[in-house]
Amino acid sequence: MTTKHLQDKDGLVSVTRRDLLKGTSALIIGVAVPPLATISSATAEASVVTRTLNPAQLDTWLAIAADGRVTGYWGKMDMGQGVDTAIAQIIAEELDIDVDIVDIIAGDSALCADQGGASGSTGVNLSGAAFRAAAAEARLVLLEKGSVELGVPLEQLTVSDGVVHRIGDRTQAISYAELVADRMFNEPISWNGRYGNSLALEGRAKPKDPQDYRVVGTSVRRKDIAGKILATTEFLHDVRVPGMLHGRMVRPDVAGARVVSVDEASVEHIPDVQVVVENDFVGVVAPSEWDAIRASKQLKVEWDDGDSGFPTTSDELFDWIRAAEPGESVVEENIGNVDAAFDGAARTIVAEFEWPFQSHARMAGAASVADVRDDAIVVWTDSQKPYDTGKGAKVLLETPINGRRKNAPDYSVRSIWKPGPGSYGRSDAGDGAMDAVLLSEAVGAPVRVQWMRNEGHAWDPKGPASVVTCRAAIDGSGNVAGYHFHIKGFSRADQNSRENAPSEVLAGHLIGHSNTPEWRMQTPAESYGFPNKRYSWDALAPLRQQASPLRTAHFRDPYGPEVHFASESFIDEMAFATETDPLEFRLGLVTDPRDAAVLEAAADLAGWEPHASARRRRDANGNYVGHGIAYATRNGSVNALVAEVEVDPNTGRLWVRRMFVGADHGLIINPFTLDRVIEGNLIQATSRTLFEEVKFNRKMVEISDWVSYPILEAADAPLEIKIRKINRPELDPRGAGEPTTRVVPAAIANAFFDATGVRVRRAPFTRERVKAALQSA
Amino acid sequence: MNKTFTITVDGVEHTLSADPTMPLLYALRNDLGKKGPKFGCGLAQCGACTVIHEGTAVRSCVFPVAAVTGNVRTLDGLGTADNPHPVQQAFIEEEAGQCEYCIGGWIMTATALLEKDPDRSDSEIREALAGLKCRCGTHMAILRAIKRAAGQMRS
Numbered sequence: 044m045t046t047k048h049l050q051d052k053d054g055l056v057s058v059t060r061r062d063l064l065k066g067t068s069a070l071i072i073g074v075a076v077p078p079l080a081t082i083s084s085a086t087a088e089a090s091v092v093t094r095t096l097n098p099a100q101l102d103t104w105l106a107i108a109a110d111g112r113v114t115g116y117w118g119k120m121d122m123g124q125g126v127d128t129a130i131a132q133i134i135a136e137e138l139d140i141d142v143d144i145v146d147i148i149a150g151d152s153a154l155c156a157d158q159g160g161a162s163g164s165t166g167v168n169l170s171g172a173a174f175r176a177a178a179a180e181a182r183l184v185l186l187e188k189g190s191v192e193l194g195v196p197l198e199q200l201t202v203s204d205g206v207v208h209r210i211g212d213r214t215q216a217i218s219y220a221e222l223v224a225d226r227m228f229n230e231p232i233s234w235n236g237r238y239g240n241s242l243a244l245e246g247r248a249k250p251k252d253p254q255d256y257r258v259v260g261t262s263v264r265r266k267d268i269a270g271k272i273l274a275t276t277e278f279l280h281d282v283r284v285p286g287m288l289h290g291r292m293v294r295p296d297v298a299g300a301r302v303v304s305v306d307e308a309s310v311e312h313i314p315d316v317q318v319v320v321e322n323d324f325v326g327v328v329a330p331s332e333w334d335a336i337r338a339s340k341q342l343k344v345e346w347d348d349g350d351s352g353f354p355t356t357s358d359e360l361f362d363w364i365r366a367a368e369p370g371e372s373v374v375e376e377n378i379g380n381v382d383a384a385f386d387g388a389a390r391t392i393v394a395e396f397e398w399p400f401q402s403h404a405r406m407a408g409a410a411s412v413a414d415v416r417d418d419a420i421v422v423w424t425d426s427q428k429p430y431d432t433g434k435g436a437k438v439l440l441e442t443p444i445n446g447r448r449k450n451a452p453d454y455s456v457r458s459i460w461k462p463g464p465g466s467y468g469r470s471d472a473g474d475g476a477m478d479a480v481l482l483s484e485a486v487g488a489p490v491r492v493q494w495m496r497n498e499g500h501a502w503d504p505k506g507p508a509s510v511v512t513c514r515a516a517i518d519g520s521g522n523v524a525g526y527h528f529h530i531k532g533f534s535r536a537d538q539n540s541r542e543n544a545p546s547e548v549l550a551g552h553l554i555g556h557s558n559t560p561e562w563r564m565q566t567p568a569e570s571y572g573f574p575n576k577r578y579s580w581d582a583l584a585p586l587r588q589q590a591s592p593l594r595t596a597h598f599r600d601p602y603g604p605e606v607h608f609a610s611e612s613f614i615d616e617m618a619f620a621t622e623t624d625p626l627e628f629r630l631g632l633v634t635d636p637r638d639a640a641v642l643e644a645a646a647d648l649a650g651w652e653p654h655a656s657a658r659r660r661r662d663a664n665g666n667y668v669g670h671g672i673a674y675a676t677r678n679g680s681v682n683a684l685v686a687e688v689e690v691d692p693n694t695g696r697l698w699v700r701r702m703f704v705g706a707d708h709g710l711i712i713n714p715f716t717l718d719r720v721i722e723g724n725l726i727q728a729t730s731r732t733l734f735e736e737v738k739f740n741r742k743m744v745e746i747s748d749w750v751s752y753p754i755l756e757a758a759d760a761p762l763e764i765k766i767r768k769i770n771r772p773e774l775d776p777r778g779a780g781e782p783t784t785r786v787v788p789a790a791i792a793n794a795f796f797d798a799t800g801v802r803v804r805r806a807p808f809t810r811e812r813v814k815a816a817l818q819s820a
Numbered sequence: 821m822n823k824t825f826t827i828t829v830d831g832v833e834h835t836l837s838a839d840p841t842m843p844l845l846y847a848l849r850n851d852l853g854k855k856g857p858k859f860g861c862g863l864a865q866c867g868a869c870t871v872i873h874e875g876t877a878v879r880s881c882v883f884p885v886a887a888v889t890g891n892v893r894t895l896d897g898l899g900t901a902d903n904p905h906p907v908q909q910a911f912i913e914e915e916a917g918q919c920e921y922c923i924g925g926w927i928m929t930a931t932a933l934l935e936k937d938p939d940r941s942d943s944e945i946r947e948a949l950a951g952l953k954c955r956c957g958t959h960m961a962i963l964r965a966i967k968r969a970a971g972q973m974r975s
């Protein structure tokens with residue numbers, strides 16, 4: 044299969060702006076575009092038709108061209124994890140065609156119905172189910188048409204490779220292409236009336252039994268790879284439209300500083316620079332990118348020092364959290380009688396775990412091209428939620444503020460997703476898009492924005508900081524009678540994961556819209572059958588409400604690593620306190636056989652040797668070596684990890700040498716790609732566990748680049764990662780984009796304990812902290 | 821003040837007018853339409869912009885246009901679909917990378933390393949890759965791809 048972006052074909056440049064936006068209506072955004080089927084066969088002008096999006100019509104989802112190629116119009120997008128390939132596999136499977144003739148068009152609001160964008164590892168699971176239903180229905184419709192054409196009863200027909208024929212007899216046959224090519228299906232499909240992740244379809248046709256799968260479950264290769272490695276694929280960053288100018292933002296050195304004055308004369312010497320100021324939103328626009336960069340550095344802005352800054356610093360943060368008044372407190376789970384268990388305990392153990400703010404820190408800061416003219420907005424974005432980017436741009440430009448936008452037009456909007464640097468949740472992508480939208484609105488020309496490195500680190504949304512307190516009551520016979528997990532930290536959603544309102548983006552805050560944080564936290568996800576257990580949380584309001592460099596948002600597996608660092612470290616503490624091997628302890632507690640299976644798989648791969656205390660083994664070089672295990676579930680996926688670490692007591696270097704994974708993500712669509720997705724999760728989470736912390740003082744975050752915010756490099760990559768995947772054809776695919784992240788921190792911490800006999804309870808486990816921990820032991 | 825420069829990129833001579841302090845990256849992307857070298861940091865800290873200048877991998881985001889003296893090789897010119905460079909071929913076979921935004925840096929660095937001598941140990945390879953970033957965490961596949969390429973280039 045190939046992934047096509049329609050605008051790649053001839054370049055949006057050659058499609059006029061009028062064409063791009065023609066045919067919009069209030070209810071459904073239909074936009075003039077050539078359907079794929081006619082691109083090569085009709086003149087450009089004649090081929091321009093309106094593609095009307097109605098999820099209850101099969102044509103919204105699938106099209107079959109005269110050459111037999113099948114296009115799926117997918118309302119999500121792939122963030123480099125091969126999810127578009129998985130969707131193509133599902134389509135090919137149900138339609139009985141070769142996966143190589145399936146094309147996927149993704150994330151263009153004019154072409155694809157809104158399936159929620161990339162979100163919560165739901166790509167294969169939820170949007171795949173919709174395509175399974177649509178493709179199965181299309182096959183049935185084609186069989187019915189074939190039955191009429193061939194004069195053969197439906198039940199005597201089958202499909203091979205896109206050809207409808209009599210079972211066991213190919214003399215009477217007609218291809219999909221002949222049956223439907225270039226025409227519409229004109230067939231309804233039952234739709235649950237929802238957009239977004241929960242959009243679901245159901246046809247008359249029954250999808251295949253997984254036992255009959257031939258394409259799903261095989262290692263179809265990601266064909267998008269070649270174009271990216273040969274530098275022929277157009278990334279968002281390569282989008283150039285006629286008349287486009289380059290924009291750069293100008294940001295203060297102090298969080299929340301307000302503009303006092305802007306000296307436009309300071310950049311007058313740079314050709315054709317325009318300065319855009321609205322409230323505290325300051326940007327420059329120039330025809331040359333280098334000039335825009337120079338102007339952003341040279342523009343003299345006087346900022347105040349007013350109410351800016353934070354009430355604490357990263358050094359004092361965890362004590363500050365302990366003392367802070369929670370904004371919301373919730374008991375998520377309360378089983379048995381925890382208080383009674385503690386009252387009757389022979390002894391109790393207590394431990395606290397600390398996790399800092401972390402930066403999304405994408406490979407490049409936010410970028411976007413926006414074209415706001417007359418009554419139309421076109422925005423090119425790599426946001427995971429391009430539909431919300433479009434909606435957000437419209438609301439931003441139609442909401443009166445600062446005496447402006449009172450007579451704003453009722454904008455039509457098209458958002459077009461293009462691949463960009465990996466994004467793992469609510470990154471800065473949506474923020475950059477709104478910067479471009481405001482700059483374009485101001486100068487009346489298309490504007491391309493690229494955040495510089497310091498913006499990508501300092502101003503992107505952050506993963507939240509927290510303190511977890513775990514307590515266990517151990518009874519007279521040495522069993523854990525009660526367990527209490529309590530997390531106190533910043534909500535994970537100061538910014539919504541959708542940039543669909545001015546309150547949810549930095550640019551909105553800067554022009555004066557108020558932030559509207561939500562209370563969202565997380566507690567452990569596992570199947571431990573403690574008789575008495577309580578999981579509770581306290582959420583804290585943001586350290587700064589408006590335009591904060593520490594505003595939190597979803598960052599891969601939101602609160603997964605923080606929560607399970609604590610819970611799975613403490614499970615080991617309970618195991619050792621009761622003189623039990625950590626694997627055996629877990630196996631004795633899990634109540635779901637799938638959970639036991641991944642634990643056993645990881646342990647088996649690692650050659651797990653039972654131990655009921657830290658072993659403090661040393662290798663020939665004098666380095667400590669140890670193994671640790673952790674496991675967790677996530678929305679129906681379940682993973683266990685054994686980490687093997689090596690600790691150099693002289694340098695404090697903690698190296699995760701090997702990782703062994705037992706992985707159950709339900710039905711496996713593509714084993715080859717799944718391995719790589721798991722590896723990516725493990726390495727990124729290892730980086731967060733060992734290296735990443737957003738330092739800040741009372742004025743500002745102290746991170747601005749890869750030196751002040753180091754991440755894992757090749758030298759620290761493991762020697763080996765071994766994965767044993769357990770396929771569950773009887774289950775739906777359960778999502779793999781995030782679940783192996785959460786098991787990493789505790790597996791490393793537990794391995795460190797096995798190696799050294801010392802517990803690390805504060806992330807990241809930097810060299811300095813490791814050395815300090817070993818010295819104080 | 822803009823000056824006129826003539827630079828050779830992927831074997832082709834180009835003349836352009838630019839501020840002498842402008843890094844090569846902007847000329848490659850905006851004037852020459854190259855897609856391979858990418859902006860990641862502009863600080864020589866990530867490698868996304870890496871090109872090969874006179875046989876050495878350099879960070880084009882901090883390399884002034886005025887400093888170009890010899891041929892500049894970019895990812896765009898390294899190979900084609902029909903005739904990929906062995907390093908590209910190995911990255912494709914290994915499906916190295918996720919978003920692929922960083923990938924040019926790894927490929928160009930590995931190419932410069934292996935073209936000099938493909939006989940490299942694991943630690944030599946890791947050392948040569950110091951400073952390169954991959955936020956998607958695809959280091960395992962990247963290392964496998966480079967070793968695969970080295971094997972092919974040795975034979």
Ligand code: FES
Binds near residue numbers: 858859862867869881
């Ligand atoms: S962009 Fe040049 S090293 Fe990062």
Ligand code: FES
Binds near residue numbers: 464465918919923955
């Ligand atoms: S593959 Fe995404 S940054 Fe390397």
